[in-house]
Amino acid sequence: MSVISPTNPARTTWRVAEVVEVRDETPRVRTLKLHVPDWPGHKPGQHVDVRLTDEEGLQAQRSYSIATPPEEKMISLAVERLEDGEVSPYLAREVRVGDRFELRGPIGGYFVWTVECGGPLVLIGGGSGVVPLVSMLRHRAIQKATMPAKLIYSARRYEELIFRDEIDRLAASDPNLEVAYTLTREQPAGWQGGTKRLDKESLKELVPAPNVNPQIFVCGPTGLVEATARLLVEIGHDRGRIRTERFGPTSA
Amino acid sequence: MAESPISRGFRARPRLEAHRHRIPPGQHLVTDFPVLSAGPTPAVDLARWRFSLRDGEQMLGEWSWDAFNALPQTEIKTDIHCVTTWSKFDTVWRGVTVDDLLRAVGRDGPPAPYVMMHSIGGYTTNLPSADIVDGKAMVATQFDNKPLDPEHGWPARLVVPHLYFWKSAKWISGLRFMPTNEPGFWEELGYHEYGDPWKEQRYVGD
Numbered sequence: 001m002s003v004i005s006p007t008n009p010a011r012t013t014w015r016v017a018e019v020v021e022v023r024d025e026t027p028r029v030r031t032l033k034l035h036v037p038d039w040p041g042h043k044p045g046q047h048v049d050v051r052l053t054d055e056e057g058l059q060a061q062r063s064y065s066i067a068t069p070p071e072e073k074m075i076s077l078a079v080e081r082l083e084d085g086e087v088s089p090y091l092a093r094e095v096r097v098g099d100r101f102e103l104r105g106p107i108g109g110y111f112v113w114t115v116e117c118g119g120p121l122v123l124i125g126g127g128s129g130v131v132p133l134v135s136m137l138r139h140r141a142i143q144k145a146t147m148p149a150k151l152i153y154s155a156r157r158y159e160e161l162i163f164r165d166e167i168d169r170l171a172a173s174d175p176n177l178e179v180a181y182t183l184t185r186e187q188p189a190g191w192q193g194g195t196k197r198l199d200k201e202s203l204k205e206l207v208p209a210p211n212v213n214p215q216i217f218v219c220g221p222t223g224l225v226e227a228t229a230r231l232l233v234e235i236g237h238d239r240g241r242i243r244t245e246r247f248g249p250t251s252a
Numbered sequence: 253m254a255e256s257p258i259s260r261g262f263r264a265r266p267r268l269e270a271h272r273h274r275i276p277p278g279q280h281l282v283t284d285f286p287v288l289s290a291g292p293t294p295a296v297d298l299a300r301w302r303f304s305l306r307d308g309e310q311m312l313g314e315w316s317w318d319a320f321n322a323l324p325q326t327e328i329k330t331d332i333h334c335v336t337t338w339s340k341f342d343t344v345w346r347g348v349t350v351d352d353l354l355r356a357v358g359r360d361g362p363p364a365p366y367v368m369m370h371s372i373g374g375y376t377t378n379l380p381s382a383d384i385v386d387g388k389a390m391v392a393t394q395f396d397n398k399p400l401d402p403e404h405g406w407p408a409r410l411v412v413p414h415l416y417f418w419k420s421a422k423w424i425s426g427l428r429f430m431p432t433n434e435p436g437f438w439e440e441l442g443y444h445e446y447g448d449p450w451k452e453q454r455y456v457g458d
Contacts, residue, residue, distance in 0.1 A: 011457025
């Protein structure tokens, strides 16, 4: 396995983040734009730990991927609301502009891509697993990078595609970026994209061949990541070039 | 940092008094078994599987799957704690303790003060040797009386339950004792070199 050098070898301190904007992306996903004093910067793909404290002093801590590219001064988290969750219903519904909570990061140095890493870049996301991948795409666009890139994005329904308009705009303005959606449960009338879960056949068709050595990032629910990573290895992709990040149902 | 600000409108789940001494700071209890790995789950051929014990470059012992399973077996029931903040109670593991592995090569203790765990696929993680002996760690081949699931480390994983679970290397293929401490995979990437959940040693400097 090759390793990117640590972004942040120093101590990762807790900082108090202030919510400066909230935005509903889908019925269940909300973006929180945060002002974090002295934010040390991050690389696309990294995440943060969030710590909430209630009036009795009880705390809860969870990890969320950063959606924004390093070039933006404020960071955004896109949080999916899990109904039985302890933290996500608060972040994705309760929180208002001006609220504050603790945050530390950036965390994780392996599921990371910057334009210096080159391409071809293949990003495969399931559900809210697209969030760190969008940070990579935004970074790539700001840097006007031209290496071939492909986003393969699986969701259950059209309205659950997070950042859909922005992804479409990025793809429309960039001849080197291709986007393929698949909607596994329900498709709108006239849907042109994929309609089933990613399988060997579709991955063979969508992912550049092993001999062009793509760098592959897969993020999403465990089932999707396990199956996709296994199929990519079966197709012949070098396992050292497949990086994975998994969300269990307990990331609530 | 000084005082944590109160998150307006947030109510944490009540913590049971009985759990207070079982759930380390910043952790929450889960009942499922989340999966976290940096790459694809390796495909393993049991006929070619080997587990090795090394002191630096020197081979102390090597076992095939059958030979490994013929070693004394131990069962433990223990709580586990993942750095991503979930904890799980009463997990049942069966396998070979590191003490029994050392005994099988004629040693009554570790040959060097530090150890690197090596896994199929290239994953590594480091520890002081003292943390894997005296009943503190095993190379487990079963979870809940069944073979491990592939994504949880089949056919064998280390289990060091008193430390964050990234130390419990999945798909383990060997232990290499070493005279000085060296960082493993996540330890190179900003995670804590030791990882005591009770001290919340998640990242460098914690």
